[in-house]
Amino acid sequence: MVSKIAIPLIFLAVVYLARITIATSVNPSSSFIKSSCATVRYPTLCEESLSPFAKTIQNSLAQLAHTALAVSLKQSQSTQDYLNKLKRFKGLTPRERSAIGDCLEIVSDSLDRVTKSMKELKNCERAKGQQFLWHMNNVQTWVSSALTDENTCTDGFGGRVMESRIKTSVRAQIASVAHVTSNALALVNNYAQKH
Numbered sequence: 318m319v320s321k322i323a324i325p326l327i328f329l330a331v332v333y334l335a336r337i338t339i340a341t342s343v344n345p346s347s348s349f350i351k352s353s354c355a356t357v358r359y360p361t362l363c364e365e366s367l368s369p370f371a372k373t374i375q376n377s378l379a380q381l382a383h384t385a386l387a388v389s390l391k392q393s394q395s396t397q398d399y400l401n402k403l404k405r406f407k408g409l410t411p412r413e414r415s416a417i418g419d420c421l422e423i424v425s426d427s428l429d430r431v432t433k434s435m436k437e438l439k440n441c442e443r444a445k446g447q448q449f450l451w452h453m454n455n456v457q458t459w460v461s462s463a464l465t466d467e468n469t470c471t472d473g474f475g476g477r478v479m480e481s482r483i484k485t486s487v488r489a490q491i492a493s494v495a496h497v498t499s500n501a502l503a504l505v506n507n508y509a510q511k512h
Contacts, residue, residue, distance in 0.1 A: 346371035353381055357503040359496045366497060378508040379442050383435060385501035386460070390431045392497050393463075396490045397424045403483070413483050416473035420487060423470045424494070430463040431498070438505070441512075453509045460502045467495040 350371055354363035366388045367374065367381065374380045403409075404417045437459070440452040470491050474484040 344371060346375050349376045350374060350381070353378075353504060353507065354500070356507060357500040359500055362496055363500045363504075366500075378504075378511055379438070382501070382505045382508040383438055385497070385504045386431055386435045386438065389460075389463075389494070389498040389501045390428065390435065392494045393424060393428045393431060393467075396494050397421065397428060399490055400424060400487070403487070409483065413481070417483075417487065419473045420470040420491070423466045424491075427463040427466040427494070427498075430459040430466070431501075434459040434463070434505075449512060453505075453512070456505055457502070457509065460498065460505055464495060464498045464502060467491055467498060 347368060350367050351364055354360045354367065357363045363385075367384055370384045374384055400417055400421045404414060404421065409417070434456045437452050437455045441449055441456065444452050468491075471488050474487055
């Protein structure tokens with residue numbers, strides 16, 4: 318009777334210990350992402366947004382920078398979709414509608430710059446010496462410009478005249494894009510320095 322109970326208990330204990338071991342083992346790719354993200358302005362957001370891509374990133378600074386740009390691009394696209402829907406919202410004041418339109422134009426420019434940066438970063442991977450520096454300078458300039466665009470977007474919602482949920486909502490969306498773009502720029506810069 319004891320052996321009938323002991324075998325399942327031993328099996329459960331082994332399964333439990335195996336799960337604990339797996340859960341606490343350190344994935345080298347995750348450690349690489351964590352240490353790389355420690356150098357950016359928004360480290361928690363960096364880890365959260367890049368960890369799902371650990372298998373793709375592995376320990377590659379180039380892939381890390383490329384993935385960070387892809388995250389920025391996706392967030393920018395999501396924000397653009399949000400602003401397009403918001404612009405059609407009934408009940409907006411003319412000033413809100415105008416500020417949203419301006420913001421849409423700015424986010425579109427930012428999307429273009431991040432897209433160009435991703436393509437140019439691929440050129441960096443094949444380049445050496447001065448060619449690498451030239452391509453990397455383009456990437457850094459375009460990502461920096463995209464970040465400036467995102468920060469400029471919220472300027473149209475400035476002042477006390479526009480104290481509303483629309484303003485708060487748009488600023489939150491733009492801040493999210495700006496944060497992942499800031500992280501991407503830092504990771505691109507890190508890749509450039511260590512190349």
